[in-house]
Amino acid sequence: MTAVYYEHIKTCKQSGARLGKVHTPHGSFDTPMFMPVGTLATVKMMSPDELKEMDAQIILSNTYHLWLRPGEDLIREAGGLHSFMNWDRPILTDSGGFQVFSLSKLRDIDEEGVRFRNHISGEKLFLSPEKAMQIQHALGSDIMMAFDECPPYPAEYKYMKDSVERTSRWAERCLREHEGNTTQGLFGIVQGGEYKDLRRQSAEDLVSMDFPGYAIGGLSVGEPKHVMNKVLEETMPHLPDNKPRYLMGVGSADALIDGAIRGVDMFDCVLPTRIGRNGTCMTSEGRKVIRNAEFARDFRPIDEKCDCYACKNYSRAYIRHLVKSKEAFGFRLTSYHNLYFLLNLMVNVREAIKEDRLLDFKEEFFEQYGFNRP
Numbered sequence: 001m002t003a004v005y006y007e008h009i010k011t012c013k014q015s016g017a018r019l020g021k022v023h024t025p026h027g028s029f030d031t032p033m034f035m036p037v038g039t040l041a042t043v044k045m046m047s048p049d050e051l052k053e054m055d056a057q058i059i060l061s062n063t064y065h066l067w068l069r070p071g072e073d074l075i076r077e078a079g080g081l082h083s084f085m086n087w088d089r090p091i092l093t094d095s096g097g098f099q100v101f102s103l104s105k106l107r108d109i110d111e112e113g114v115r116f117r118n119h120i121s122g123e124k125l126f127l128s129p130e131k132a133m134q135i136q137h138a139l140g141s142d143i144m145m146a147f148d149e150c151p152p153y154p155a156e157y158k159y160m161k162d163s164v165e166r167t168s169r170w171a172e173r174c175l176r177e178h179e180g181n182t183t184q185g186l187f188g189i190v191q192g193g194e195y196k197d198l199r200r201q202s203a204e205d206l207v208s209m210d211f212p213g214y215a216i217g218g219l220s221v222g223e224p225k226h227v228m229n230k231v232l233e234e235t236m237p238h239l240p241d242n243k244p245r246y247l248m249g250v251g252s253a254d255a256l257i258d259g260a261i262r263g264v265d266m267f268d269c270v271l272p273t274r275i276g277r278n279g280t281c282m283t284s285e286g287r288k289v290i291r292n293a294e295f296a297r298d299f300r301p302i303d304e305k306c307d308c309y310a311c312k313n314y315s316r317a318y319i320r321h322l323v324k325s326k327e328a329f330g331f332r333l334t335s336y337h338n339l340y341f342l343l344n345l346m347v348n349v350r351e352a353i354k355e356d357r358l359l360d361f362k363e364e365f366f367e368q369y370g371f372n373r374p
C-alpha cells in the first residue's frame with residue numbers, strides 16, 4: 001500500500017459526485033474536502049486548536065515560501081513541519097512552481113528549472129524538480145506536489161504544448177528524485193490550459209507514471225468559471241477513479257460545489273483568510289463586507305445560520321468596530337467564520353452525496369446565496 005491512498009465510499013446517484021476518504025501517514029480525511037492554506041507554516045490568525053475545533057482535517061503549506069524563509073534545513077532540524085508548527089494531522093505542500101510565477105518578476109524557465117530573484121531579498125535563486133522534491137522531503141509533508149509550470153491564462157497553443165511536455169518530463173524527474181520514499185505521497189499536476197487535447201495528453205502522461213493522486217493545475221488563474229468547469233469535464237475522464245483529484249487554488253462556495261459535482265475530491269484557496277483580513281465574510285446570503293457602515297448598528301451575528309464561535313458570541317457591529325480599529329481579534333473572528341463556512345459547506349456537500357441529492361443542494365444553496373440572481 002502506498003503512503004497516500006484513496007478509499008471510495010459512494011457516488012451520488014443524482015450528480016456523479018463521490019464520497020471518499022484519503023489515507024495518509026498522519027491520518028485520513030473525508031472527501032470532498034476544503035483544505036485551509038497555511039503558506040508560512042500557519043493558517044493566518046488561527047491556532048491548531050481552533051482549526052481542530054472547526055474540524056479542519058488537512059492543511060496546506062508552501063515549498064517556495066518556506067524555502068526562502070526560514071529555510072528547509074531549519075524545519076528539518078525541528079523534526080519537520082508537523083512538529084515545527086505543532087500540527088499532527090495531514091499536511092499537503094505545493095511545489096513552488098506556481099509561486100515562482102506569481103511572486104517573482106524577474107525569472108526565466110528552461111529545461112533545467114526556473115531561475116528567479118527572491119521576492120524578499122532580491123538574491124538570484126534556482127528551483128528545479130529535484131530541488132522542489134528535496135525541500136518537500138525536508139518539510140515531511142504527507143502529500144507533496146510535483147514541480148510543474150503553471151502558464152499564464154490565456155496562453156498560446158504552441159507555448160502550452162511545449163510547457164505540458166516539459167511538465168511531464170519534470171514529473172518523471174520528480175518521481176526519480178522521490179524514489180524509495182515510503183512516507184510521503186507525491187501527486188502529479190495536470191496542465192494544458194483550456195486545450196482539450198493538451199489536457200488529455202498531460203493527464204495520460206502522468207497516469208502512465210502511476211502517481212497516488214492527481215492535481216488539476218493551471219486553473220483559478222483568472223479564467224471565467226465556465227472555462228474551469230469545461231476543463232474539469234474534459235480532464236476527469238482521463239484520471240483514474242481510484243485516486244484522489246485535487247483542484248488547486250479553488251475556494252469560492254459555488255466553485256467548490258461545481259467542482260465536487262465534476263468529481264473533484266480536494267480543494268484549497270487563500271480566499272477565506274485573505275478576504276477575512278480585509279473584513280469581508282462569506283455568508284449563506286452571499287458575501288458581506290462587515291466593515292461597511294450598514295453594519296454599524298447591526299447586532300445580529302455575521303450569519304444567522306452559522307453556529308461557529310464568532311457567530312455564537314459576537315455581533316456584526318462589534319466585529320465591524322474591531323475591523324475598523326484594525327484590532328487583530330476582529331480579523332481572527334472573520335477568518336475563523338470564513339474557514340468554518342467553507343468547511344461546513346463541505347460537510348453539507350458530503351451529506352448531500354450520501355443522500356443522492358447534491359444537485360438539489362446546489363440549487364437551494366445557490367438560490368439562498370444569490371448566485372442565480374441576474
Ligand SMILES: CO[C@@H]1O[C@H](CNc2nc3cc4c(=O)[nH]c(N)nc4cc3[nH]2)[C@@H](O)[C@H]1O
Nearest residue numbers: 094095097098150217218219220221248249
Ligand atoms: C484566486 O486566488 C488567487 O489565485 C491563487 C489560487 N489559484 C491557484 N491556481 C493554481 C495553480 C497551480 C498550478 O497549476 N500548479 C501548482 N503547483 N500550484 C498551483 C496553485 C494555484 N493556485 C491564489 O494564490 C490567489 O492569488
Ligand SMILES: [Zn+2]
Nearest residue numbers: 306308311337
Ligand atoms: Zn460563523
